Every structure is written in C-alpha cells, then in structure tokens.
Amino acid sequence: MATSRIVALLAVVPLLPFVLILLLQLGLRALGWHLQANTKERKEAIVRRVEAERAAVTEHQRSQEAEDGWEKIEKSGTAENGHPVPDDWNGVVGFFHPFCNAGGGGERVLWAAIAATQRRWPNAICAVYTGDHDIERGAVVAAVRNRFDIALQEHSLVFLYLSRRNFVLASNYPYLTLLGQSLGSLVLAYDAFQLLVPDTFIDTMGYAFAVAFCKYLFPKVPTAAYVHYPTISTDMLESLDDTTGDRGIHSGAGKGLKGTGKRYYWHAFAKLYGFVGRQIDVVMCNSTWTQGHIRQLWKPKKASSSFATIIYPPCPVEELEKKIDLTPEGEKQRGNTVLYIAQFRPEKNHSLILRAFAKFYHATKDKPKLVLIGSVRSSTPDERHVYNLRLEARELKVQDATTFICDAPFSVILDHLRTSSIGTNGMYAEHFGIGNVEGLAAGLVPVVHNSGGPKLDIVVPFQGLPIGFLADTDDDYAAAYARVAAMSAQERLEMRLRGRASTKRFTEEAFARKWVAEMETLVGMQKSR
Ligand SMILES: *[C@@H]1O[C@H](CO)[C@@H](O)[C@H](O)[C@H]1NC(C)=O
Ligand SMILES: *[C@@H]1O[C@H](CO)[C@@H](O)[C@H](O)[C@H]1NC(C)=O
Numbered sequence: 001m002a003t004s005r006i007v008a009l010l011a012v013v014p015l016l017p018f019v020l021i022l023l024l025q026l027g028l029r030a031l032g033w034h035l036q037a038n039t040k041e042r043k044e045a046i047v048r049r050v051e052a053e054r055a056a057v058t059e060h061q062r063s064q065e066a067e068d069g070w071e072k073i074e075k076s077g078t079a080e081n082g083h084p085v086p087d088d089w090n091g092v093v094g095f096f097h098p099f100c101n102a103g104g105g106g107e108r109v110l111w112a113a114i115a116a117t118q119r120r121w122p123n124a125i126c127a128v129y130t131g132d133h134d135i136e137r138g139a140v141v142a143a144v145r146n147r148f149d150i151a152l153q154e155h156s157l158v159f160l161y162l163s164r165r166n167f168v169l170a171s172n173y174p175y176l177t178l179l180g181q182s183l184g185s186l187v188l189a190y191d192a193f194q195l196l197v198p199d200t201f202i203d204t205m206g207y208a209f210a211v212a213f214c215k216y217l218f219p220k221v222p223t224a225a226y227v228h229y230p231t232i233s234t235d236m237l238e239s240l241d242d243t244t245g246d247r248g249i250h251s252g253a254g255k256g257l258k259g260t261g262k263r264y265y266w267h268a269f270a271k272l273y274g275f276v277g278r279q280i281d282v283v284m285c286n287s288t289w290t291q292g293h294i295r296q297l298w299k300p301k302k303a304s305s306s307f308a309t310i311i312y313p314p315c316p317v318e319e320l321e322k323k324i325d326l327t328p329e330g331e332k333q334r335g336n337t338v339l340y341i342a343q344f345r346p347e348k349n350h351s352l353i354l355r356a357f358a359k360f361y362h363a364t365k366d367k368p369k370l371v372l373i374g375s376v377r378s379s380t381p382d383e384r385h386v387y388n389l390r391l392e393a394r395e396l397k398v399q400d401a402t403t404f405i406c407d408a409p410f411s412v413i414l415d416h417l418r419t420s421s422i423g424t425n426g427m428y429a430e431h432f433g434i435g436n437v438e439g440l441a442a443g444l445v446p447v448v449h450n451s452g453g454p455k456l457d458i459v460v461p462f463q464g465l466p467i468g469f470l471a472d473t474d475d476d477y478a479a480a481y482a483r484v485a486a487m488s489a490q491e492r493l494e495m496r497l498r499g500r501a502s503t504k505r506f507t508e509e510a511f512a513r514k515w516v517a518e519m520e521t522l523v524g525m526q527k528s529r
Contacts, residue, residue, distance in 0.1 A: 025216065029216075032197075032217030032218045035194060039195065042195070043197070046196070050155060050158070053155035054123075054155050087120060087121050087523075089123065089523050089526075090124055091121075091124055091198075092124070092125045092196070092198045093117060093124055093126050094127050094129060094160075094192070094196065094202065095110060095113070095127065095202050095204055096129050096189070096201065097128055097130060098129065098130060098165050098205060099131060099132070100132055105434070106205060109204060109511075111148055111150045111152065112148070112511050112515070113202075113204065113515050114128075114152060114157065115512070116511070116512035116516050116519075117515070117519055118152065121523070124156065125158055126157050127158040127198060128157070129162055129195070130160070131161070131163075131188075132161075135159065137158075137159060140152075141157070148316075149319075150508070160192065160195045160196055162188060164187055164188050164191045167185070168185050168188055168207070169181075178231060178232060178266075179269060182231065182272075182273075185207040185210045188210065189214065190213075193218075197218060197221070199526050200523070200525075201221055201223045202223070202224045202225070202226065203223075203224070204225075204226045206225075206227060206229060208227075208273065208276050208280065209276050211223045211279070212276040212277075215279045215281075220529040222521075222522040223281050224280065224282035224283070224518065225280050225283055225284070226285075226286070227290055227308075229286075229431075232266065232269055232270050233297075234270075237266055237270060240262065240263055273297055273298075277294065278299075281522065281525065282522055284308070284310075284515075284518055286312065286313050287312065287453055287457055289431045289432070290431070291310050295307065295308055309518065311514040312505060312510070313506075314508035314511040314512075315434055315503070317437060317440075317441035317503045320442045321441060321500065323414060323418075324417060324443055326493065328493065331489050331493050333418060333419055334420060335369060336366050336369065337370070337416075337419065337420040338353075338357055338421070338422045338481055339371045339417070339422065339424070339439070339444060340370070340371070340373070340374075340423075340425065341373045341374065342425065342426075342435060343374045343375050343376075343377075344374040344375070344376050344385050347427055347428075348426060349428065349449075350372060350389050350426060351392060352474060352477070353424055354370070354392050355396065355474040356477030356481070357370045357398060358396035359478035360477075360478040361398050362397070363482065364485070367401065368401065368481070368485065369403070370402045370403070371403045371420060372402065373405045373408050373412075373416060374406065375406070376406045376407060386404060386406065417443075421485070421492070422446075422447055422484050423435075423436065423439030423440070423442075423447070423448075424481075425446070425447075425448040425449055426477075427452070428449055428451055429451045430451075430453055430454060433458065436454050437503055440467065440468075440499040440503050441499075441500055443499065444496070445467075445468050445495055446467070447468060447470075447471055448468065448471070449470070450472045454470075460502075462501060465498055466495070467498045468495070468499060
C-alpha cells in the first residue's frame with residue numbers, strides 16, 4: 001500500500017514544473033483580472049472626459065466653419081492625401097514610453113506613431129505612460145509641432161504618470177544589470193497597469209519584458225513592440241570569444257572563471273529575452289540591423305517571413321527637399337567638395353576619410369575640398385581627437401584643402417549641403433546613420449562605408465540604378481571620389497535626383513503608412529477577442 005503511494009507520488013514529480021507554471025499563469029491571470037477591475041472606473045472616466053472634449057472641439061469647429069465658410073475646415077481626422085479612411089474604433093492604445101520627454105530620435109518615433117494612429121482612428125485614445133511628471137499636454141503638443149513638425153490631436157492624448165521609473169535605471173543594478181533592469185521594467189509595467197489597463201499595449205522603448213508581462217496578465221490585450229535596439233545582441237555574445245580586442249568593451253571578456261560566469265549569464269539572458277520576445281503579437285524594428293538581431297533572438301518557430309517588419313523612423317527629409325533645389329542651376333553652385341558630417345569621435349573614422357581624401361587630392365589637379373562638420377562634446381577626449389585629426393591633415397599635406405567646423409548651426413550645415421558634391425561616411429558597421437539620409441535628401445552623392453546601415457538600408461539601388469558608392473579602403477574611397485568628379489554634370493544631377501527620390505522610404509508619410517498597417521493587425525485582434 002505504502003509503496004504504491006510512493007510510486008504514485010514519484011510519477012507526479014516530473015509534472016511538478018508544469019503544475020508550478022500553470023499556477024503561476026493562473027496567478028497572473030487573477031492579478032490581471034484584479035487590475036482590470038480596479039482601474040475600470042478610471043478608464044471610464046478618461047473615456048468620458050475625452051468624449052466631452054471631443055464634442056467641445058467638434059462644436060467649436062462647427063461654429064468656426066459657420067464663420068469662415070467651408071474653406072478652412074480643420075483637417076484633423078479626415079481622409080486627406082491618401083491616408084486611409086478613418087475608422088470609428090474607440091479603444092485605448094497604451095504607449096509604454098517611460099522617458100518620453102528626452103527629445104531624441106525615439107521620441108520622434110513615438111509622436112509620429114501617435115499622430116498616425118490618431119488620423120486613422122480619430123476616436124481612439126492614445127495614452128502615454130511616462131515617468132516625466134512635469135509634462136503637460138498642451139505644452140507637449142506645441143513642442144512636438146515646433147520640434148518635429150508633427151501635428152497631434154490634443155483632446156484624445158492622455159498622459160499617465162508612472163512613479164517607479166527608478167526601477168529601470170542601470171545605476172540601481174551594479175551587478176547583473178541586464179536582468180535587473182528587465183525585472184525592474186516589470187515593476188514599472190505593474191505601475192502602469194495600476195493606472196489603466198489599455199485595450200492594446202505598445203512598447204516603444206525596448207521594454208520587452210513589460211510587454212510579455214502584459215500578455216500574461218491580460219491575454220486579451222494585443223501587444224506590440226517597436227524595437228530600436230535589442231537589449232542583448234548576438235554581437236555581444238560573440239565578442240566574449242574575441243581575441244583581437246577590437247569588438248568593443250566586452251572583447252574577450254569570456255576568459256577565466258569570471259568570464260565563464262558572464263558567458264552563462266549572457267546566454268541564459270538571451271534565452272529568456274527570446275522567450276519574452278516571442279510573447280509579443282506584433283514586432284517592428286527600426287532598421288535592417290535591428291531586424292537581423294531580433295529575428296535571431298525572438299523568431300518563433302512557425303513565424304511568417306514578415307516577422308519583425310522594418311519601419312524606418314521618420315527622417316526630416318521633406319524639409320531639406322524644400323530648402324535645396326536640385327536643378328542644373330543648383331548644380332553650378334556645387335564645388336568639388338567632399339562633406340562628412342559626424343561627431344568627432346574615433347569610431348567615426350575621420351582618419352580613414354582624411355587618408356582617402358589625400359589620395360584623391362594628390363592624384364588630381366582639380367583642387368577638391370574636404371569639409372568635416374561635427375559636434376564636439378566639451379571636456380571629453382573629443383577635443384584632443386580634433387587636434388590629432390588636424391595634425392594628420394597636415395602630415396597628409398591636405399591642411400589647406402580641409403576645413404574643420406565644430407558645432408555648426410543648422411544654417412551653416414545647410415549651406416554646405418547645398419554647395420558640396422559628395423557626402424561621405426567612414427564608420428564601420430554604423431547601425432543606420434541618419435546623416436547619410438539627410439545627405440541624400442540634400443542631393444549629395446554618397447560615398448559610404450561598405451557595411452552596416454549605409455550598405456543595407458540607405459545606399460541601395462533605386463529603380464535598379466545606383467545612387468552612390470560603397471567603399472572599404474582608402475583606395476576605394478579615393479577612386480569613388482574621383483569617379484563622381486569625373487561624371488558629367490548631367491549624370492551627377494541624375495544621380496542626385498535618384499538619391500533624393502529614394503529617401504521617400506524614410507519620410508513621415510512612409511512611416512505612417514507602415515505603422516497603420518501594423519496597428520490594423522492589433523485593432524483587428526482587439527475587436528475579435
Ligand atoms: C535604431 O535605433 C538605434 C538605437 O537608438 C539607433 O542607433 C539607430 O540609428 C536607429 N536606426 C534608425 C534607422 O534610426
Ligand atoms: C578606420 O578604418 C581603417 C581602414 O578600414 C581601419 O583599419 C581602422 O581600424 C578604422 N579605425 C577605427 C577607429 O574604426
């Protein structure tokens with residue numbers, strides 16, 4: 001009797017992990033249900049408030065129209081310039097963006113995404129979870145318009161203020177930082193759901209753990225992540241075994257006992273990150289580089305080939321198109337000048353460009369020029385770096401043909417974009433390089449490093465024809481500069497026009513179109529659940 005009981009017990013043991021996982025899942029469900037019940041009233045209050053404001057705005061517009069006649073109808077929320085017809089879905093889209101006031105490229109993506117969502121679903125509510133307590137809606141809408149030229153619909157934008165943002169700061173986790181920050185983001189996500197449970201949840205800052213958490217708490221809420229940068233990359237894992245020492249700060253860190261520990265930790269973390277990523281319904285990446293890594297780490301076994309679509313962040317290319325003419329007259333204003341816009345930092349490899357330019361310069365009688373424009377972070381080694389580059393220009397005997405411009409204002413940059421011929425870039429495996437896109441939009445012929453984003457995303461043939469050149473060594477660069485210089489004015493102008501046309505891929509409009517397509521999936525899932 002006793003033995004049979006033991007045997008029965010032993011038979012259950014292998015099932016224990018499954019039972020535990022099941023219990024955990026049920027526990028999270030229950031927690032989710034509790035959160036949903038607890039925040040229901042707040043959600044209803046927000047919806048009522050937005051509806052009241054919408055009614056007031058509509059009323060105001062109607063009276064304006066009556067005054068102004070029909071010409072000046074406020075366009076927000078109408079089907080203009082090819083945007084899809086608005087839909088009356090009125091769910092709450094939660095954007096998880098704890099640092100939403102940082103003002104950088106990630107913010108441009110957030111606001112462009114919200115603007116696109118609002119145009120397509122004018123009755124939806126876009127709620128931003130932010131840790132910035134000092135921001136106020138009206139001021140944000142105005143700042144976004146000034147800074148990024150993006151028009152937001154104010155009444156349906158809601159800020160929800162997080163109070164536990166410190167849980168995701170790297171400085172809190174001197175050891176096991178990746179894991180610490182990731183678990184910290186669960187606390188922050190919990191903080192968010194305590195404020196409001198959205199109808200669809202989107203992370204725009206790389207908190208994949210928060211998204212997976214949402215999935216387990218609220219299985220009915222569709223989720224998405226827009227990934228700028230993988231939390232751990234396969235490059236990092238490979239660098240542990242590197243012996244050459246030039247694979248970044250972790251080069252060769254996989255040696256010794258400590259190294260073995262680090263290796264186990266990173267590989268385990270990568271597994272966990274992969275598991276987490278696979279819980280997300282819709283995955284978007286900001287570039288081919290990011291997509292490559294995310295596919296490697298997250299790709300579910302039976303994922304479609306479109307898993308992790310690339311949606312390029314909107315770049316301000318339209319502005320440059322307006323300000324710089326690409327015409328035969330404009331062509332006459334351009335000198336035989338190579339322009340490199342990049343921060344003065346070693347990885348940008350200005351030195352390579354100097355050597356390449358010197359080869360080009362000494363092989364021709366045309367007296368070409370090189371202009372290096374970049375920011376210099378004060379009291380950093382950058383200043384020393386610029387000094388060394390000047391010395392190098394002297395040694396290469398191109399100091400008179402080379403101009404260094406530090407921290408130039410936009411007007412100066414614009415002048416050089418208008419009067420230079422070639423836009424160059426010397427960095428190896430740059431992830432993207434928005435400067436290259438701006439150069440193309442301004443009409444520069446790109447001669448860029450044959451790697452990374454410039455190769456994969458930017459300097460790719462347009463309608464089957466080249467828009468620029470890729471180079472590896474200083475000789476390649478020098479040859480490419482010479483080739484551009486040797487083209488006829490007509491040929492060069494055509495290449496400039498093709499390059500500019502190719503930047504349509506990076507406009508806000510292209511971003512909005514792709515964003516809305518992914519959102520359709522989420523809204524469809526939400527409606528059907
Ligand atoms: C994607 O995001 C990363 C991290 O912010 C950035 O380095 C990279 O330039 C971005 N790519 C694009 C296409 O903007
Ligand atoms: C600059 O480019 C040269 C030639 O490709 C390369 O050998 C060197 O390591 C690069 N320097 C940096 C700092 O990337």
